[in-house]
Amino acid sequence: MKRFFRFFRYIFSCLLFLASIGVYSTNRLMYMKTKKDQFIYNRERDAGRFDPASFEALRKQEVAIPSPYGYHLKTIIVEPFEKKHYIIISHGVTENKINSIKYMNLFLKRGYNVLIYDHRRHGESGGKTTSFGHYEKFDLKAVVDWVHENRGKDILLGIHGESMGAATMILYAGMLDDGADFYIADCPFSDFKEEIQHLISSEVKLPAKLLLPIADLFIRLREHYSLRDVSPITVIDKITKPMLFIHSEKDDFILPSMTQKLFEKKKGPKKLFFASNGLHAQSYNENKEAYEQAIDDFLQEYVHVKET
Structure with missing residues (x-):
């Protein structure tokens, strides 16, 4: 006994x-610790990537979009242009929509109206947990659906995602390829289990x-x-719309080889840009001119072809 x-x-x-x-x-x-909103605000302002006065002067609207999971997603839609070019910016884990303003400015210069938003459990959005793209992809669908319902089915719509935001975007696009007209994936992971193992x-x-x-x-x-459900590599071959892949060669958090794998498996129109400087999610901050040139080349080759 x-x-x-x-x-x-x-x-x-x-x-x-x-x-x-x-x-x-x-x-x-x-419950991964997120950065304080004030910290992100100060960091982006002090780096010159966010000018509060210029941002306040923009023609914009705040919208609380309902998530299918019972909370609201805090979004800001900036619309200085009459033409129906729109892009949604999907930020990375621990960040918020203020981090997306540098990308917003990039696309405003190119004639795009822009929607930035906070992922669940980030910034001013609701939600209790982070799922690294699994539930976030359905939130992104809610945002895309809102844009189509309120700005028309005939708009030209792109999505730009950074890090987890890029993985979320790919998971969303793999679920519903006709949601947007083009995608830009900046430093996504290809498989979450592989990323955690790394x-x-x-x-x-x-x-x-x-x-x-x-x-x-x-x-x-x-x-x-x-x-295993959070695996962009398993759905990337379902995406037929044009996609630009971006990654820093020196990224040791999410390895550049992950983007290489995604690029190789993606079917249809695609381009790849490896930035020479910067660590994780720093490709634009450290390679501004080259980054913008990669965006311009991609848009000209695959997105604005019918307009020229």
Whole structure:
């Protein structure tokens, strides 16, 4: 009997240990610490990428778009132009819509009306957890649907995504390829499980093969999706609309090889630009002229062909 109780205590201790790992690891994902809104505001302003006075002077409208999950997405739509060219900017994890203003300015210079928004659990949007693209892709669909319903089905619509925002965009486009006319993916991950494994091995120095199955099990139990569902590489070949891929050669957070894999598997019109300077999500900040030239070349070759 004593042997049985020792065995029972051993099994219980093991299960408790695994459960603690599962809760801890999924908490790190679900509740990843986001940057303070004021920090992002100050950072972008001080770097010269955001001028509050110029932004306030723009013709714009704030819209709270309902998410299918019961909260609202805070969006700002800037519309200085009569022509029906629109682009949606999808920011990265821990950021907010203020980080998207530099891309907004880029497209305003090219005659596009722009919608920027906060992902769930970021900035001023609702939502309790981050899912790195799984639930975010349905929020993006809600934003795209709002633009089509309120600005017309005949608009020219693009989506620009950075990091998690780029992965979200690809997952959305793979689900519904006719949502937008073109896509720009800046430093996306190709597979979330592979990305987590890379981060664990390079930063945490823990056995990823042990942690990933436990994290996946607890994500299934707590959030009702699997890590394998967050895999842009599995849907990229469903996207036929033109796509520009961008990545910094020196990115050691999301490796450039992930974008290379996505580019190679993507069918139809596509272009690839590797920036020579900058780490993760810094391609535009550190290579402004080359970045804008890559955008112009892509738009001229694949998007504005019928207009010339």
